[in-house]
Amino acid sequence: MAAFVVLLIAMVATAGVIHLRYAERKYRIPTTYDLKPNIHPRRWEYIIIHHSATPCGNAQMFDRYHREQKHWNGLAYHFVIGNGNGSGDGEIEVGERWIKQMAGAHCDRPEINDVAIGICLVGNFMETVPTRRQMDSLVKLIKRLQRDYGIPTRNIFLHREINRKDTLCPGKNFPLEELMARLQGTPIIPASARR
Numbered sequence: 001m002a003a004f005v006v007l008l009i010a011m012v013a014t015a016g017v018i019h020l021r022y023a024e025r026k027y028r029i030p031t032t033y034d035l036k037p038n039i040h041p042r043r044w045e046y047i048i049i050h051h052s053a054t055p056c057g058n059a060q061m062f063d064r065y066h067r068e069q070k071h072w073n074g075l076a077y078h079f080v081i082g083n084g085n086g087s088g089d090g091e092i093e094v095g096e097r098w099i100k101q102m103a104g105a106h107c108d109r110p111e112i113n114d115v116a117i118g119i120c121l122v123g124n125f126m127e128t129v130p131t132r133r134q135m136d137s138l139v140k141l142i143k144r145l146q147r148d149y150g151i152p153t154r155n156i157f158l159h160r161e162i163n164r165k166d167t168l169c170p171g172k173n174f175p176l177e178e179l180m181a182r183l184q185g186t187p188i189i190p191a192s193a194r195r
């Protein structure tokens with residue numbers, strides 16, 4: 001909780017320079033092509049959805065927070081989807097973890113992190129809802145990942161559904177039903193049939 005308050009204060013204090021960091025940050029906006037990493041992909045089986053629990057942010061800010069406050073090896077997620085405060089509304093940022101095909105650090109079960117792609121939407125969905133563009137980007141990204149890695153819709157989880165420790169992530173207002181409805185009919189090619 002203390003760390004969260006520190007982060008909030010830091011974000012408010014730096015709000016004026018976010019656009020500067022935004023321009024300098026190392027995280028990339030993907031083209032549809034570079035969602036496919038250049039190196040041999042991991043055996044991805046799950047997709048886990050998170051919220052940042054902050055009103056604003058971007059991959060660079062969460063990367064710094066995870067390194068400096070949590071002492072993790074960088075941004076816990078593979079992708080971050082912006083809400084217009086800190087990065088573009090609906091902008092998908094690709095983390096180093098995806099480019100290097102590293103296990104996630106976004107859930108408290110190592111066996112799940114090992115095979116689960118983590119996507120974080122910027123926002124606190126205990127209080128607000130994702131923007132229309134965030135949901136559009138989330139659906140687009142998930143469909144693409146499902147297709148590329150043969151991940152069935154039943155293997156898409158909210159963080160709170162799969163974590164061992166209680167968490168509300170990605171917030172009570174996350175529109176799970178809408179997401180599931182929009183993913184209906186996504187054709188899945190089993191991984192075994194693609195190799």
Ligand SMILES: [Zn+2]
Nearest residue numbers: 050051159169
């Ligand atoms: Zn989470």
